[in-house]
Amino acid sequence: MPNRCIRPGDNPDLTKERETCTFDTDELAANLYGSRRNLERRREISQKVSADPDFADPIPHEFLSREKAVDATAKKSKVIFQKWKNLVKPEEMPHLVNEAVGIQGFPLALHHAMFLPSLNSQADDDLAAEILPRAKAYEIIGTYAQTEMGHGTNLRELETTATYDKTTQEFVINTPTRKAMKWWPGNLGKMSNYAVVCCQLIIDGKNLGPHNFLVQLRCEKTHEPLPGITVGDIGPKIAYNTTDNGFLALDNVRIPRRQMLMKHAKVSPDGTYTPPIHAKLNYGAMVHVRAHMIYSHGHLLARAAAVATRYSAVRRQGRIENGGPEVQILDYQTQQHRIFPQIARAYAILFAGQEVRDQYAKTLEGIANGQADLLPDLHALTSGLKSVVTFMGGLGIEQCRMSCGGHGYSDASGLPKLYGVQIGGCTYEGENMVMLQQTARYLMKGVKWAEQGKSLSPSIAYLGKKSGKSLIGLKGGDITREHEAILETLEHTARRLAIDASQLWEKRIKGGECKERAWNGVTVEMNRASRVYTRLFMARSFHRRLLSSPSSIRSVLSDLFSLYLHYECVDMAQHLLEDGHCNGGQIQYLKKRLYEDLTTLRPNAVSLVDSFEISDRELNSVLGRRDGNVYEALFQWAKQSELNYTDVLPAVKNYMMPMMEENRSKL
Numbered sequence: 084m085p086n087r088c089i090r091p092g093d094n095p096d097l098t099k100e101r102e103t104c105t106f107d108t109d110e111l112a113a114n115l116y117g118s119r120r121n122l123e124r125r126r127e128i129s130q131k132v133s134a135d136p137d138f139a140d141p142i143p144h145e146f147l148s149r150e151k152a153v154d155a156t157a158k159k160s161k162v163i164f165q166k167w168k169n170l171v172k173p174e175e176m177p178h179l180v181n182e183a184v185g186i187q188g189f190p191l192a193l194h195h196a197m198f199l200p201s202l203n204s205q206a207d208d209d210l211a212a213e214i215l216p217r218a219k220a221y222e223i224i225g226t227y228a229q230t231e232m233g234h235g236t237n238l239r240e241l242e243t244t245a246t247y248d249k250t251t252q253e254f255v256i257n258t259p260t261r262k263a264m265k266w267w268p269g270n271l272g273k274m275s276n277y278a279v280v281c282c283q284l285i286i287d288g289k290n291l292g293p294h295n296f297l298v299q300l301r302c303e304k305t306h307e308p309l310p311g312i313t314v315g316d317i318g319p320k321i322a323y324n325t326t327d328n329g330f331l332a333l334d335n336v337r338i339p340r341r342q343m344l345m346k347h348a349k350v351s352p353d354g355t356y357t358p359p360i361h362a363k364l365n366y367g368a369m370v371h372v373r374a375h376m377i378y379s380h381g382h383l384l385a386r387a388a389a390v391a392t393r394y395s396a397v398r399r400q401g402r403i404e405n406g407g408p409e410v411q412i413l414d415y416q417t418q419q420h421r422i423f424p425q426i427a428r429a430y431a432i433l434f435a436g437q438e439v440r441d442q443y444a445k446t447l448e449g450i451a452n453g454q455a456d457l458l459p460d461l462h463a464l465t466s467g468l469k470s471v472v473t474f475m476g477g478l479g480i481e482q483c484r485m486s487c488g489g490h491g492y493s494d495a496s497g498l499p500k501l502y503g504v505q506i507g508g509c510t511y512e513g514e515n516m517v518m519l520q521q522t523a524r525y526l527m528k529g530v531k532w533a534e535q536g537k538s539l540s541p542s543i544a545y546l547g548k549k550s551g552k553s554l555i556g557l558k559g560g561d562i563t564r565e566h567e568a569i570l571e572t573l574e575h576t577a578r579r580l581a582i583d584a585s586q587l588w589e590k591r592i593k594g595g596e597c598k599e600r601a602w603n604g605v606t607v608e609m610n611r612a613s614r615v616y617t618r619l620f621m622a623r624s625f626h627r628r629l630l631s632s633p634s635s636i637r638s639v640l641s642d643l644f645s646l647y648l649h650y651e652c653v654d655m656a657q658h659l660l661e662d663g664h665c666n667g668g669q670i671q672y673l674k675k676r677l678y679e680d681l682t683t684l685r686p687n688a689v690s691l692v693d694s695f696e697i698s699d700r701e702l703n704s705v706l707g708r709r710d711g712n713v714y715e716a717l718f719q720w721a722k723q724s725e726l727n728y729t730d731v732l733p734a735v736k737n738y739m740m741p742m743m744e745e746n747r748s749k750l
């Protein structure tokens with residue numbers, strides 16, 4: 084079944100790859116994006132962005148200074164949020180932004196990712212009615228300022244205060260120390276004129292913990308900082324350099340009482356405090372991003388896998404047997420072992436990302452109706468997924484980069500930037516080690532509920548099941564039964580690790596340690612349990628997708644799922660072996676199956692990444708271009724380096740030439 088990416092003039096190796104494809108790449112892409120219509124819209128947006136002169140790049144971003152890159156990004160963002168705003172649906176916006184602007188951030192990133200969601204879910208009706216229409220119409224730009232120079236993880240110790248003044252019915256917002264400055268919030272430095280600022284709420288001298296407040300930072304007319312406000316950019320970073328992550332100090336800035344976000348927690352004019360229905364509803368914007376970043380991080384890995392796979396199909400280097408032409412590097416088993424699991428993981432993450440977004444929407448609906456009972460499960464799942472996916476994605480992108488040899492190290496590959504953006508996710512929205520512990524807290528409760536025979540939510544239902552013997556390798560040639568056997572083994576392992584961690588914790592408590600110190604003595608094991616819980620969820624989610632897929636793509640998805648399961652199990656072999664649930668022979672069997680999967684998937688590798696349906700513009704990689712004509716493109720790309728504007732650089736003229744001249748004259 085030919086892949087529809089084939090076009091005349093393409094690199095012949097890539098064309099051959101696409102001709103040997105065994106499935107309909109459009110069917111898989113439509114399944115990935117939800118429907119044929121969504122796929123068509125995705126293509127339409129890509130084509131229209133490419134054709135819009137307002138989005139044209141005179142030179143690639145990689146060659147721009149930070150200031151110029153920020154400028155170009157702001158210019159394009161204006162086009163998106165004025166000219167294009169009504170041409171796309173909200174759910175198409177992330178694709179439009181990726182396509183038009185790229186992945187390093189843009190002036191309205193935090194406005195969309197956190198400012199609007201905070202206001203939507205936490206502002207009371209009056210404040211929402213006043214501010215939301217203005218924010219949605221982009222009359223103002225906002226961000227989410229929570230992290231401080233001294234505290235990011237431990238929100239209980241944030242130092243910024245909002246002290247209620249009953250006499251004027253105002254909050255006084257203050258930054259008491261240098262390290263209490265807000266530090267890191269995206270788009271805070273230069274773009275935003277408003278922010279949701281997280282402060283300790285103080286009433287009558289009593290600290291009621293972190294709450295959110297809407298604060299105007301800059302004059303709406305001049306954009307100058309308002310009195311009492313010190314604000315700016317924190318400087319260059321590994322990536323996200325078109326984002327103005329910022330600092331902010333507030334010197335006793337007064338805001339009206341109604342600018343506290345009071346949908347859940349409330350302060351009445353006389354200073355009476357009413358707590359929310361769930362203590363952590365103030366943390367809702369973080370759950371929003373965690374729930375959405377899974378999918379977007381899956382897409383980052385998908386891009387890297389697309390670059391590495393296509394490039395490995397056009398790159399020829401060395402021979403496997405003597406004689407004949409040099410081989411495509413994609414034929415080396417080590418190359419397949421590096422790249423194919425990344426393709427499978429990218430699909431797995433995208434599928435899980437879609438499921439968790441749906442779960443988030445349901446939870447939000449419940450909260451709107453006064454029911455927060457789905458929140459703990461969602462918080463545990465998003466915390467685990469955010470941690471596992473960003474780490475897995477970072478490792479995967481780095482594998483893809485290394486698999487492209489020297490050219491992978493060049494910005495022309497697009498891979499270094501992808502890596503920088505991906506690993507940012509290990510830190511933001513809660514450092515991974517910290518978030519895994521949030522998941523572990525929930526697992527520990529789950530273990531107890533299971534012991535007590537209580538009902539368990541779907542994501543931890545496995546904690547209540549009984550383990551049988553692992554049937555890996557004992558299910559004959561039936562792939563469906565093999566998948567089930569592996570999933571059951573993963574369930575056993577996730578359950579066993581959670582129970583072991585719980586017992587280790589209890590043992591320390593019984594030994595005399597307080598709960599918290601005992602916890603710190605077992606967190607490595609706790610986090611291990613959280614990771615396996617998360618990886619089990621991802622495997623189950625992929626399996627659900629496989630079972631519901633149309634027959635036209637069932638076979639290739641099943642091959643991919645097999646590789647995914649075999650790879651994950653070999654990667655986690657230590658956990659499978661530790662309690663004797665699996666034996667060495669079963670791990671050998673899984674490895675053998677994995678190597679078979681590499682061979683099975685080889686003919687479909689290029690087509691599997693074509694089905695990610697990432698346009699050349701969005702991919703932004705000379706090595707990953709759809710037509711595979713990389714060498715000429717590499718030279719054309721390098722010619723644009725600013726060092727090539729002149730043959731003899733001032734740096735050479737001013738320093739190197741005189742040095743050589745002086746040294747020559749000494750002889």
Ligand SMILES: CCCCC/C=C\C/C=C\C/C=C\C/C=C\C/C=C/C(=O)SCCNC(=O)CCNC(=O)[C@H](O)C(C)(C)COP(=O)(O)OP(=O)(O)OC[C@H]1O[C@@H](n2cnc3c(N)ncnc32)[C@H](O)[C@@H]1OP(=O)(O)O
Nearest residue numbers: 176195196235236237238363366375376462511512513524
């Ligand atoms: C154009 C359109 C674009 C659309 C874009 C949409 C999506 C965007 C996708 C990508 C984003 C792109 C760009 C954005 C890039 C970067 C943005 C980054 C932003 C930030 O980083 S914001 C700052 C984030 N900061 C953190 O995450 C801090 C981490 N720390 C914490 O969360 C907490 O301090 C803590 C670790 C959870 C501890 O808090 P604490 O109050 O001490 O609580 P505990 O005692 O540990 O727990 C008590 C109890 O509460 C439960 N809990 C904790 N948190 C939550 C929560 N958020 N929700 C629900 N429940 C929660 C916890 O489980 C405990 O429960 P128990 O039952 O066990 O008691």
Ligand SMILES: Cc1cc2nc3c(=O)[nH]c(=O)nc-3n(C[C@H](O)[C@H](O)[C@H](O)COP(=O)(O)OP(=O)(O)OC[C@H]3O[C@@H](n4cnc5c(N)ncnc54)[C@H](O)[C@@H]3O)c2cc1C
Nearest residue numbers: 228229230234235236267268269507510511512513514516
């Ligand atoms: C690209 C980027 C964008 C960001 N955007 C925003 C934004 O828009 N708004 C905003 O408010 N913030 C933002 N942040 C800040 C980010 O949310 C914090 O950096 C993050 O929550 C981690 O907090 P921290 O920096 O205080 O790290 P720390 O907590 O100091 O972590 C340092 C180390 O200590 C460990 N550690 C800390 N506490 C524990 C614990 N309890 N148990 C075990 N280990 C622990 C961590 O695991 C880590 O290894 C952004 C950060 C980045 C990198």
